Amino acid sequence: MNHYSIAIDGPAASGKSTAAKIISKRLNFLYVDTGAMYRAVTLLMLEKGLDTKDREAAKSILDECDIKEDREGRVYLNGKDVTSRVRMPDVSSQVSYACAHKEVREKLVELQREMAKSENVIMDGRDIGTVVLQDATLKIYQIASSYARAVRRQKENVEKGISNASVEEIQKDIEKRDYIDSHRENSPLKKADDAIELDTSDLTIEEEVEAIITLFRKKVGEEVWNNMVQSL
Numbered sequence: 001m002n003h004y005s006i007a008i009d010g011p012a013a014s015g016k017s018t019a020a021k022i023i024s025k026r027l028n029f030l031y032v033d034t035g036a037m038y039r040a041v042t043l044l045m046l047e048k049g050l051d052t053k054d055r056e057a058a059k060s061i062l063d064e065c066d067i068k069e070d071r072e073g074r075v076y077l078n079g080k081d082v083t084s085r086v087r088m089p090d091v092s093s094q095v096s097y098a099c100a101h102k103e104v105r106e107k108l109v110e111l112q113r114e115m116a117k118s119e120n121v122i123m124d125g126r127d128i129g130t131v132v133l134q135d136a137t138l139k140i141y142q143i144a145s146s147y148a149r150a151v152r153r154q155k156e157n158v159e160k161g162i163s164n165a166s167v168e169e170i171q172k173d174i175e176k177r178d179y180i181d182s183h184r185e186n187s188p189l190k191k192a193d194d195a196i197e198l199d200t201s202d203l204t205i206e207e208e209v210e211a212i213i214t215l216f217r218k219k220v221g222e223e224v225w226n227n228m229v230q231s232l
């Protein structure tokens with residue numbers, strides 16, 4: 001049987017995961033939050049008091065770093081649910097360093113491909129269209145102004161009780177991460193040649209979800225789409 005996949009890449013806090021989660025429920029696709037996995041590796045390094053920029057230190061923990069994600073997008077580090085913990089500012093400010101090491105990426109990319117192997121999947125991150133799922137059915141490269149992204153993230157942080165950081169502080173953090181993510185040597189953040197760019201600055205989440213589903217429907221064609229919808 002054919003499997004379909006949607007890859008969503010883009011800079012920090014561009015709304016990828018919120019949209020991807022909703023789409024996964026509507027289409028009954030598996031959702032994989034790859035950022036949460038890199039965040040979990042970062043958390044383990046911080047818990048051990050290690051320097052996230054130190055490649056040898058990152059390599060040294062990989063064997064004792066068991067990461068699992070369930071169907072709800074909850075992430076587990078060595079059996080412990082760290083879903084909310086990994087969203088906290090200490091992890092956010094360090095994750096771009098920890099995830100830049102080649103060995104960290106190799107381990108997680110393998111895990112991500114394994115998860116996508118046997119069912120329809122929607123995955124979001126920085127290198128999904130360029131590295132992890134190069135043959136994805138639909139590739140989206142999602143952008144939004146850093147201000148719009150900071151406003152959204154601030155609201156989300158307050159709602160989820162994650163942090164009280166101001167819009168300005170968050171904007172600085174995401175701009176810094178975007179810079180590091182796009183300039184690193186291993187799998188930098190960039191638009192895949194065959195990805196469709198979607199600017200979500202002025203879109204509501206529902207509009208964004210609709211836009212992506214419409215693009216997917218066009219891509220697979222009416223016959224596949226109708227079969228898919230019938231089996232939901």
Ligand code: CDP
Binds near residue numbers: 012036039097128177
């Ligand atoms: O939700 P937000 O955009 O703030 O971040 P995220 O998607 O949870 O990703 C956190 C960080 O992990 C990013 O800033 C990247 O440094 C890294 N990441 C990556 O390198 N590759 C991925 N496929 C996903 C995330």
